[in-house]
Amino acid sequence: MSDTARVALATSAEGLAWDTDLPRLLEALRARGLDAVAAPWDEQGFDWSACDAVVVRSTWGYARQRAAFLAWADAVGAVARLDNPAPVLRWNTEKTYLRDLAGRGVPVVATRFIAPGEEAVLPQRGQFVVKPAVSAGAYDTARYTQEHHGPAARHIAALHGSGATAMVQPYLQRIEEGERALVFLGGVFSHGVRKGPVLTEAGVIDNDRVPHPDLAPHRPTAAELALARAALAAVPGAAPLLYARVDMATGDDGEPVVMELELVEPNLFAGHGGDAPLRFAELVHERAAAAR
Known part of the structure; x- marks a missing residue:
């Protein structure tokens, strides 16, 4: 066995072309001494079992083939460390998880x-x-x-x-103030961004829209941090997740509510997170070493 841990970032053909996080994360992993590669999750012939750790990143398009994606996650999780874990991916790939959060007392947008x-x-x-x-x-x-x-x-x-x-x-009227995304690494708050509204025109389905317009750094309020931590505490499983993104907006009462809990393939906005890629790499290194 090589002394260098091998890590794969699971992506997709679209992710290889467009994921701006991917080069930053690969560079940080390699700088940490890991043998890091990126591979589409549905690539035929890639040997996931040769990896000490597999990190789900830009597996874009999984929603159109969810059953195949979850079967892949189960198979990879049986032969390598998978982050985030397959049971978490199964729970988070269907937005009925919002009912679970609400049942645990987490304020979410009414659904x-x-x-x-x-x-x-x-x-x-x-x-x-x-x-x-x-x-x-x-x-x-x-x-x-x-x-x-x-x-x-x-x-x-x-x-x-x-x-x-x-x-x-x-449709929350105060969404025009921006949606906030709080990124956590290893269960610890890393950085936040503010995003402009996406559904800018009523009555239009536009699958080519920019998903994260007008990005800007955001320092979360105490209420926003408390909401994000409550949402993460409600996720099934005890161990801190490698990564998580909590998207929220302001409700009509002025308090934040969870819009989405992103645990599968969220953009981590690494370019807005300072040394976030280095902290990400250190966490992956620790987890890969523990899996060997």
């Missing part, structure tokens, strides 16, 4: 899940958002007004036709 065959009851007041329960990057997501009940119903019908459960959420 109604509508499974295929169930009646699509739409809000009678205010704007609202329709999205699939398994999705990433605001894919197949749109906001609607009271005048858009027809298009919204057709949106839900299309999701049901593909076998997907639909989600209906209120």
Whole structure:
């Protein structure tokens, strides 16, 4: 066995082309003395068992083949250290986890899940958002007004036709102030960013939109940090996760609410995190060494 631990960052063809975190993280891992490579999770012939640790990164497109992705995660987790672990990926790849968070007392954006065959009851007041329960990057997501009940119903019908459960959420009016993303490494807060609103035009499904517009550094408030930590404490499993991103916005009462808990392949905004790539590399080194 080589004295150098081998680490693979699981990505995708799109991730290899567009993931701006990937080069930074690979450079930091190699600087830490690790034999680090990036490989698409669905690449035929790659030997995941030859790795001491596998880190799920930009596995973009997994939502369109979730069963295959989870089967891959189970298989890799059986032969190498996988972060984040397969049970966490299974839990977090379907947004019904929001119900679990709410059940643990974590403030989340109010969400109604509508499974295929169930009646699509739409809000009678205010704007609202329709999205699939398994999705990433605001894919197949749109906001609607009271005048858009027809298009919204057709949106839900299309999701049901593909076998997907639909989600209906209120469009938070204060989202215009920006959505905040708090990044944690090894369970410790690392850095935060503020993102501009994504659903800028009502009644439009735009799968080519920029998923993180107008990024800027953000220093979280005490309330935001407390919310993020409460959300992470509600994740099944005891060990601190290698990485996590908690996305939140301000509710109508002025308090923050969780929009998404990103534990699968979130952009970690490493370019906004100072020495975050080095801290990431140190954590991976420790975990890879423990797995040997």
